[in-house]
Structure formats: structure tokens, C-alpha cells
Amino acid sequence: MPEGQGKARVVVSAEPAPSSVDVLAAGDVSAIVSGAAAAAYEWTTADDRIRWDAGAASVLGVPLERIAPGRTASRHDTVLNSPENDTGNGVPFEVQYTLLPGGVAGSNRIILEDSGRWYAGDNGRPARVCGIVRVINARAEREERRAFLSRYDELTGFFNRPYLITALGEALAKARRLRTNIAFLIVAVDNFRAINEAYDFDTADQVFAAVGRRIKNELREGDAIGRYSGNKLGIVLMDCSESDMHAAAERFHAAVRQDIITTEASSVAATVSIGGVGLPRHGRTVPEALARAQEGLHQARKLGHGQFVAYTPSPTRETRQRENAALSSELVAALNQRRLRLSFQPIVQTRSREPVFYEGLLRLERLDGTVVLADEFVGLAERLGLLRMIDNYVLGRTLETLEAAPEARVSVNVSAETVGDGEWLSLVAAAVRRRPDLAGRLIVEITETAMIRSLDEAAQFVATLHDLGCPVAIDDFGSGFSSFRSLRMLKADMVKIAGVFLKNLPEDSDDQAFVKALVTLGRQFEMQIVAEWVEDEPSAKVLAELGVDMIQGLLVGPATPDWPWAPRRYTTTSLRDAG
Numbered sequence: 165m166p167e168g169q170g171k172a173r174v175v176v177s178a179e180p181a182p183s184s185v186d187v188l189a190a191g192d193v194s195a196i197v198s199g200a201a202a203a204a205y206e207w208t209t210a211d212d213r214i215r216w217d218a219g220a221a222s223v224l225g226v227p228l229e230r231i232a233p234g235r236t237a238s239r240h241d242t243v244l245n246s247p248e249n250d251t252g253n254g255v256p257f258e259v260q261y262t263l264l265p266g267g268v269a270g271s272n273r274i275i276l277e278d279s280g281r282w283y284a285g286d287n288g289r290p291a292r293v294c295g296i297v298r299v300i301n302a303r304a305e306r307e308e309r310r311a312f313l314s315r316y317d318e319l320t321g322f323f324n325r326p327y328l329i330t331a332l333g334e335a336l337a338k339a340r341r342l343r344t345n346i347a348f349l350i351v352a353v354d355n356f357r358a359i360n361e362a363y364d365f366d367t368a369d370q371v372f373a374a375v376g377r378r379i380k381n382e383l384r385e386g387d388a389i390g391r392y393s394g395n396k397l398g399i400v401l402m403d404c405s406e407s408d409m410h411a412a413a414e415r416f417h418a419a420v421r422q423d424i425i426t427t428e429a430s431s432v433a434a435t436v437s438i439g440g441v442g443l444p445r446h447g448r449t450v451p452e453a454l455a456r457a458q459e460g461l462h463q464a465r466k467l468g469h470g471q472f473v474a475y476t477p478s479p480t481r482e483t484r485q486r487e488n489a490a491l492s493s494e495l496v497a498a499l500n501q502r503r504l505r506l507s508f509q510p511i512v513q514t515r516s517r518e519p520v521f522y523e524g525l526l527r528l529e530r531l532d533g534t535v536v537l538a539d540e541f542v543g544l545a546e547r548l549g550l551l552r553m554i555d556n557y558v559l560g561r562t563l564e565t566l567e568a569a570p571e572a573r574v575s576v577n578v579s580a581e582t583v584g585d586g587e588w589l590s591l592v593a594a595a596v597r598r599r600p601d602l603a604g605r606l607i608v609e610i611t612e613t614a615m616i617r618s619l620d621e622a623a624q625f626v627a628t629l630h631d632l633g634c635p636v637a638i639d640d641f642g643s644g645f646s647s648f649r650s651l652r653m654l655k656a657d658m659v660k661i662a663g664v665f666l667k668n669l670p671e672d673s674d675d676q677a678f679v680k681a682l683v684t685l686g687r688q689f690e691m692q693i694v695a696e697w698v699e700d701e702p703s704a705k706v707l708a709e710l711g712v713d714m715i716q717g718l719l720v721g722p723a724t725p726d727w728p729w730a731p732r733r734y735t736t737t738s739l740r741d742a743g
Contacts (some may be wrong), residue, residue: 167600174491207293209244210285211547222265223299225274239608243282243290250288252280260300266537266624317391319369328390328398333450335388335400340444345408348402348447349440350457350656351379351416354469356395359631363429367383370396375434378419382412397458406442406474413472420468435470446475459485493543494530495550499557503529506561509723510573511694514708521573522606523716524562525553525723546579555582563595566602568727575607583610583625584618589632596632603633609660611639615650626654637694640677656691660716663697666739670702683711 203220207213238261248255260281265274280295290523315327332348339346352357353375360368376397380389383399392398397445401412408722416438424431439460447453456475464473498504508522545551555578562576582588596603608629615638626636635657642662651659660680679695686693695707698717707715713720 202296202298204294204296204653207239207568208294209290209293220297221379222553224276224297225299237736239278239293239295243293246282250282250284250290250589252292254283255290255293256281260304270334271302274299275301292323298543317719318389322376322397323388323390324382325390325392325398327346328388328392328400329450329454331388331390332400332453333396336443336450336453337447340423344388344403345405345445346404346443347404347412347459348443348453349399349401349413349416349438349442350392350461351375351397351399352461353395354435354437358433363427367427367429367610371425371432371434374425374427374730375420375436378422379416380421382415396461404442406445409442409474410472417470417472435468437464438472439464440472441475448478464600482681491536491541492544495528495545495548497551498528499550502555503531504561504723505529505535506558506565507725508728509716510721510728511714512720514695514704514715517720520714521575521729522728523575523577523609523723524558524565526558526577527725542579546581551579551581552588555579555588557584559588559591563602563728564604566605567599570601572608572729573605574608577609577611577639580611583676584621589625589628592629592630592634596634600633602695604635607635607637607657609637609639612641612662615654619650619653623653623655624649626656631657640696641682651685651691652689658692658694658713659686660694661712663717666697666703666707669706676706679710679712680705687711688712694704694719 203223205220206215206219222279237316238259239257242257242259246255246257256279256424258277260275260277263274263276265643270425276297277300277399278295280293282290285291290446296491330417335346354370356368376389376391379399383389384402388400390398401409404412411507417436420434420436423435437455439462441447441453441460442454444455447456459481460473460475465473467473480658507522507527509525510519510520511523512519527536528538528541530536541732542551542554545554558576562574565574566572575688578588592606595606610622610625629636637658637660638651638654638656639660640662641651641659642665659682661679663677669675669679679693683693685691692713693711694714695703695712695718696716697713697742698704698707698719700719704715704719
């Protein structure tokens with residue numbers, strides 16, 4: 165757009181000016197109007213006269229006599245102040261402005277895009293202008309909305325995450341330059357998932373927005389608030405000492421819990437957990453500020469609902485975080501480089517000790533040759549959002565093993581996230597269609613955590629696996645809060661007793677009673693019972709007497725990467741791919 169063609173709001177007079185308004189002939193219009201939603205005009209600057217085409221009134225939505233000449237200052241300025249020279253073909257221009265037919269007090273607003281060419285007179289200055297105006301209210305509203313959403317969150321009206329982080333960066337740079345203090349807080353609505361599940365997403369959004377409004381009312385001028393993520397707010401507190409940060413967090417807690425939040429569906433009592441960090445003392449960059457506020461929030465949640473924790477340095481924690489960062493990088497690399505391996509631990513009949521199947525246990529093989537057990541990185545993988553990817557990888561390795569070893573039966577563990585993942589089940593279904601014999605040899609172990617999170621979802625998962633012909637085991641039963649009723653609903657094929665009930669089994673009558681009750685229930689529901697973590701003969705003897713079907717643990721064999729099936733049956737390629 166040439167210099168001088170800026171946007172401007174123009175109030176067009178409502179007084180009639182019939183002497184200055186003419187109507188263009190149809191032939192003139194055909195040379196100017198290119199579309200039905202446009203009105204053509206010709207403006208001569210010497211007498212300041214505008215002639216409109218016959219359809220202008222309907223396009224503009226106002227009578228022509230209400231559009232006074234010479235009052236459209238933006239067009240006037242754009243043309244008459246143009247630095248361009250007319251070389252014979254005219255000079256193009258384009259400008260946007262607003263008509264207010266009812267004056268400033270009126271509610272009607274017409275946004276126009278005005279474009280055309282001006283032609284010079286003998287003196288070289290603009291003498292005649294031919295142009296087209298289009299009503300662009302809808303487009304202008306879309307542009308305004310896009311501009312709004314580039315900075316603001318639609319639900320709350322607060323800054324969105326990118327702009328919040330930009331504001332934090334600017335505040336941090338200013339604090340470092342002026343040697344002042346600021347604080348950054350992350351606020352999370354407690355039990356947000358429970359609100360979602362109990363009501364619906366709309367209700368949860370209403371609660372979140374209400375929490376945000378209550379906190380915003382406690383902010384000072386100059387502070388900033390934004391939506392950090394789904395159920396989290398980020399807050400930048402300017403000129404804020406660490407003691408001020410603690411006081412602000414208390415105000416936020418009080419504001420949120422002072423009254424019940426009423427939504428369209430229900431009334432909800434909300435609380436928030438808050439993590440904060442003083443800057444630049446405990447963070448000189450935006451990534452440090454975000455990570456340390458998040459660390460404070462993590463510690464606050466450990467204390468329960470409605471808590472605040474300010475980040476403080478901890479050499480032990482920072483060492484652990486560096487180790488986790490290194491491990492996370494190595495975990496991603498191991499996935500890409502196929503350095504995650506399966507080790508196989510036998511599950512044997514309690515009395516005969518004959519292997520029934522093997523559990524495929526995941527191991528991470530480091531570049532230096534050391535091996536990391538799954539327990540050491542699964543929690544980190546969950547925080548990184550890698551569990552589903554890992555579950556898919558393990559499934560693929562297990563299926564390769566089963567295809568290469570026709571007599572192998574292997575169990576594979578799936579996380580609570582995967583239980584609700586249709587993609588994982590699709591992979592199993594595709595493998596079974598290709599090789600029907602795989603179904604009965606692939607045993608799927610789901611954790612008690614998956615049962616607790618959504619029993620209906622877990623039951624559907626088990627039913628789908630049964631339809632495919634795959635047996636299902638409930639792993640680590642008794643470590644959480646699921647009930648015998650849950651077992652009945654799931655209709656699993658076997659239950660694996662949590663190791664906590666087996667450590668002192670020969671001496672502990674309560675543990676013996678639990679195992680006996682589970683065995684009795686298993687007989688009733690036609691489920692087999694497996695005892696994990698069996699490490700000594702006295703425990704194995706008690707388990708046999710109580711009727712436990714199978715045992716697993718160091719007593720009968722550790723997990724090993726070596727295949728327990730006869731190598732002579734497999735090609736070198738199969739062993740390499742599956743091992």
C-alpha cells in the first residue's frame with residue numbers, strides 16, 4: 165500500500181447533499197464495477213462532486229443523499245497527498261474506512277474497502293478518481309478476531325500461551341536491566357479431570373474461566389495473566405519480592421475458594437495449586453522460569469489441594485533433573501535407534517515348575533552397554549508423553565518374537581493411556597488377521613491403575629481383546645483400590661497378585677487370607693491366579709497349598725534377553741530382529 169494509505173475511522177454526515185450527488189450511467193458502471201457486492205463512483209476534485217452507480221444505495225445500505233461529498237477524509241488524504249505521479253495510466257490506491265450513517269451515537273457501522281485509480285489534470289495533481297467501494301464488515305470482523313486470537317485465549321480473554329511467554333520474557337529482561345524483582349506463578353485447578361468426567365468439558369471450561377476471573381481481580385496494574393495450558397494459568401507479577409509472591413498466592417487461594425462457582429450444569433467448589441519462582445534470582449531465562457515454576461507446582465500438588473510452593477534450589481533435585489534430562493534424551497534416541505530390548509521372565513506352574521508363558525519386560529540398552537530397567541524410566545516416559553509410543557514399540561517387538569517362535573507365549577504390558585487407545589488395538593487386530601495363530605499366544609497385561617481410572621473403558625478394552633482371541637491378565641492386583649467387583653466386571657483370564665502380599669507370606673496370616681480369598685474368587689470366575697515376586701521356597705510352598713496356579717520371580721528364573729526357545733528353529737535374521 166503506498167504511503168499515506170492508512171486506515172482511518174470516518175464519520176459521514178447524515179445531512180442530505182442532493183446537489184453534489186449524481187448517478188452514473190449504466191455504460192459507465194460496466195467499465196468500473198467488477199462484482200455484485202461493489203458500488204462504483206467517479207469523483208472530480210475540482211468541484212468535489214461524486215457520481216455513484218445506480219446500485220450504490222443497496223450495496224452501502226444507506227440512501228445516497230446521506231453520503232455527503234468531500235467528507236471521506238481517508239480517501240481524500242490518500243489521493244490528494246499521494247507522492248506518486250500519473251504517467252498516463254492513472255495511479256492505483258486502496259484504503260479502508262468506516263461510515264457511521266447515524267453519527268457517532270448511532271450503532272450502525274459500515275466498513276468499506278475503497279480502491280481505484282486517480283488521474284492527473286493539466287497541473288499534474290489528481291483531478292479525477294474512479295473507484296469501487298465494497299462493504300467488508302464480515303471480513304473486518306474475521307481479521308479483528310484473528311488479531312485478537314493471536315494474543316488472547318478465546319475462553320478466558322487472557323493472554324494465550326505464546327503471548328504470555330513473550331510478556332514473561334519482556335518482564336524478565338526489564339527486571340534484569342533495572343535490577344528489580346518479578347515473580348512467575350503457574351496456577352492449576354485441582355480435580356480438573358474429575359470435573360470433566362463428572363459433568364462435561366463445557367462445565368469444566370466454565371469453572372476454569374471463573375477461577376481465572378477471580379484471580380485476575382486480585383492482580384495489580386502492570387501484572388499479566390494468561391492461559392498457560394488446558395487447566396493452568398500463568399501469572400507475571402511485576403515489582404514482586406519473594407515475600408510479596410507468597411502474599412499474592414494467599415490472595416489467589418482465598419479468592420478462588422471464597423464462594424461456590426455456579427455453572428449451567430452444577431455448582432462446584434474449586435481450589436487451586438500454585439507453584440512460583442522469584443526472578444531473576446532463581447531464573448535468568450524464560451525456560452528456567454517456566455521449568456522452576458512448574459517444579460514448584462509439582463511439589464505443591466504433592467502436598468494436596470490448595471497449596472503453594474515457591475521454588476528453592478536443591479542440589480539433589482537439580483542433579484536428579486539433569487539425570488532425567490539425559491535419560492529422556494537417551495530414551496527418545498533409543499526409540500529411534502531400536503535400542504529398547506525385551507527380556508523374558510518365565511511364569512511357571514506352581515507345583516511342576518513347568519513354564520506356561522513368559523513376560524516380555526522392557527529394557528533400555530545404553531550406548532555404553534549398560535542396561536536400564538523399565539521401572540527407572542517408565543515414570544519419566546509418562547511425563548514426556550511417550551508411553552503410548554513405547555507401548556506400540558513393545559507390541560511390535562513382541563509380535564516379531566511370536567512370529568519367529570511358533571511355540572512362544574509372551575505377555576505384554578500396556579499402560580493406562582494405551583487402554584483407551586484405539587490405535588494399539590488396531591495394531592493387534594491387523595497382526596491377528598495376518599497370523600491368526602498369534603492371538604492365543606499374545607497375553608495382554610493391564611495394570612490396576614487402568615481399572616481405577618476408567619473401569620468401563622478397561623472392560624471394553626478387555627472385551628475387544630477377547631473378541632480377537634487374546635487372553636488378558638490383571639497385573640499387580642491389590643496394589644491400588646480396585647475391588648473384587650472390578651474383577652467380575654472385567655472378566656479377565658488371570659490375575660497377578662501384587663508382590664507386596666508375598667514378601668512375608670509364610671509368617672503373615674493376613675496376606676495368606678488375601679491370597680486364599682483371591683484364589684477362591686478365581687475359581688468362581690474361572691480365572692487363573694499368578695503370584696509375582698516369589699523369591700524363596702517357603703513362599704512357593706504356601707502358594708501351592710493355597711491353590712495359586714502359577715508363580716513368577718527370582719526363585720524360578722530372572723528376566724533374561726536370551727531367548728528361552730530352541731535357537732535351532734530360527735534363522736539368524738529372526739533372532740537378530742526379535743532379540
